[in-house]
Amino acid sequence: MRWGRRNNEVREGLAEVYPRLWRFAMALTGDRASAEDLAQATALRAIEKADQFRPGTHLDRWLFVMARRVWLNELRHRAVRRGAGLRPVEEIEITAPGPDTETNIFAAEVFDVMNALPEAQRVTALLVLVEGFSYAEAAEALEIPVGTVMSRVAAARRSVASRTGEQAQGTRGTR
């Protein structure tokens, strides 16, 4: 039963990919609540569309593309049209198991710097620098020309370089 197998592959893989899906959503949305909202909506969509997943291909990439479309087409405008609909995460109050505080602080600092980047640069940098996408793969996933990937990654690097340069001279080591 092909349908069932695909569905299992998506369901089984989803839990493992989910933290990275959320991180991708963080890069897209720039805030935690929207990221959780988007990651959940994407997971739900993925389960619905599991029959379209081609077994043996990258589940993470499939989910990233889906997340981006969900974000651009629906959530970005805060218009979730799905029956009862997923309520905003703030209301549900999921208690995430807490990572240690030190990690939190570090992540928060770096995210301050990265959040200052435009959304497009953040997402492209995540795919290329962290997720290991080639420029061509990132271009395909984001539906943009390769040259745009190149200039976004370069701009992100330059921008972070100048910011961390300021910090190095100013506030390093004060915490």
Place this chain on the structure above:
Amino acid sequence: MTGQQSDMFTDEELSAWLDGEAPPELSARIAAARRTDAGLAEDIARLEAAGKAMKGGFEATLAGAPELPAALAAPEPSQGWTPGALGAGLVAGLALAALGLGAWSLTRPPVWERYVASYQALYVPQTIAGAGLSEEAARAQIAELAPQLGLDLSALPDLPGLELRRAQMLGLNGKPLLQIAYADTSGRPVALCIIARGKGPSDPVARRMEGLNAVAWSTEAHGFLLIGGEDGTLDRAAEAVRAAL
């Protein structure tokens, strides 16, 4: 722009070079110029450090990532999937989300155990029949993987009524989760799952999760879950594991 020396290459070119995306001719020119131009070398180092900072930042963020909400993870009973059943599952999932996952989790086993249960519920005898490993190879896998948990499993005994099939490393929120798969005498899948989890020791408790029997306990630094198969088999196996480790 910063250093005037770096004007000979654009940021795009330097960045592409750092990412291994520059064409060979450009790579050669940048590499040659960097050797003789201290300003350029410094600028490249700054851009490289910026890339690493972003990478580190994104990687650290992962530690704070939420888990897949249980309402989305919970599979249907393993009768075989139909679109109708899936639809019902989604409705149930949404209902749970609306009720509030926070309150729900209070009455449930720890999150990692629920994940394991969701996975295990999808396993059928064929899942582990196809593992195709000799017991020796499976033991070698365990020996190789256990150190990632900070655990020595060389004393892990044969478990009564269970046949070792394979071991694999899974992960939850960036933490390693070792799954050791067994088949019981009827070929049904049983798994011993171990996660590094410093919540202190606890005595074994019997659970019923996703329609499966399970026994959970923990030591100072690790959580254990034996799941699948018959109650009695699980109890004896849990006893054997606890006595040995």
